[in-house]
Amino acid sequence: MHFHDCFVQGCDASVLLDGANTEKTAGPNRGLRGWEVIDDAKTQLEAACPGVVSCADILALAARDSVVLTKGINWKVPTGRLDGRVSLASETNNLPGFRDSIEVQKTKFQAFGLNTQDLVTLVGGHTIGTSACQFFRYRLYNFTTTGNGADPTINPSFVPQLRALCPQDGDAAKRVDLDTGSAARFDATFFTNLRNGRGILESDQKLWTDASTKSFVQRFLGVRGLQALNFNVEFGRSMVKMSTIGLKSADKGEIRRICSAIN
Ligand code: HEM
Secondary structure (H helix, E strand, O other): OHHHHHOOOOOOOHHHOOOOOOHHHOHHHOOOOOHHHHHHHHHHHHHHOOOOOOHHHHHHHHHHHHHHHOOOOOOOOOOOOOEOOOOOHHHHHHOOOOOOOHHHHHHHHHOOOOOHHHHHHHHHHHHOOEEEHHHOHHHOOOOOOOOOOOOOOOOOOOHHHHHHHOOOOOOOOOEEEOOOOOOOOOOOHHHHHHHOOOOOOHHHHHHHHOHHHHHHHHHHOOOOOOOOOOHHHHHHHHHHHHOOOOOOOOOOOEOOOEOOEOO
């Protein structure tokens, strides 16, 4: 949610606003969930200290807390963001899509000052959570006319498992772990899965097939001959970088009383 917020109008809680044609209503955001968790945090904060903590800060803090709760790293979240007053569905095409090439993914991240390492690191956020079948089922059936018909970048031994989870005519909304075997733990096994052809989203698996991103995956995996990188440490760093995108100045921002509406 924090990522989808920061890439549209900056980290200003614009993703939380209700209304006709707000960001929330757009395709890339329709899968977001957990709004009630943010509302609950806001209610408790307003009861204790009214008008102090913005909804944008709550999103940044909640993202960090999700990582801590799944046994990942802790980091200090800079605070003081202001909430915006503008939210437009039409601006959500800044967000990367699950079929985007690495070139496109890089361009979309670069637009916000995030480099290739930040891209690989932040997509590593898929070490927790799930995806609906609708975002990857097309990879499993009639993707090619050769072999088993599945996307050839999927490990052939993994295809039957995914087909069992997402049958061709089954429920498109059914949820499947993005990091098979370790979806509740914030660790680097997401990258091990990519190496083994066990990525769920096409955009994730491409991090391994493209040379420029593969080297960062390999560094997270501690491949010999390459300078090792600690995924959790880098994740904290890249998140702080992402969490400062496009911050609102006092004339364009406020501290909302409720997160789903401007004051
Ligand atoms: C190329 C960039 C990215 C693409 C294309 C992408 C795409 C997706 C898709 C399609 C889903 C499944 C959504 C659903 O079923 O409703 C998902 C889930 C998720 N993504 Fe990403 N994502 C990207 C980057 C990121 C980043 C940078 C983060 C965090 C720093 C992130 C965190 C998550 C999380 C936590 C989930 C699980 C949500 C849940 O369980 O409800 N993603 N992503």
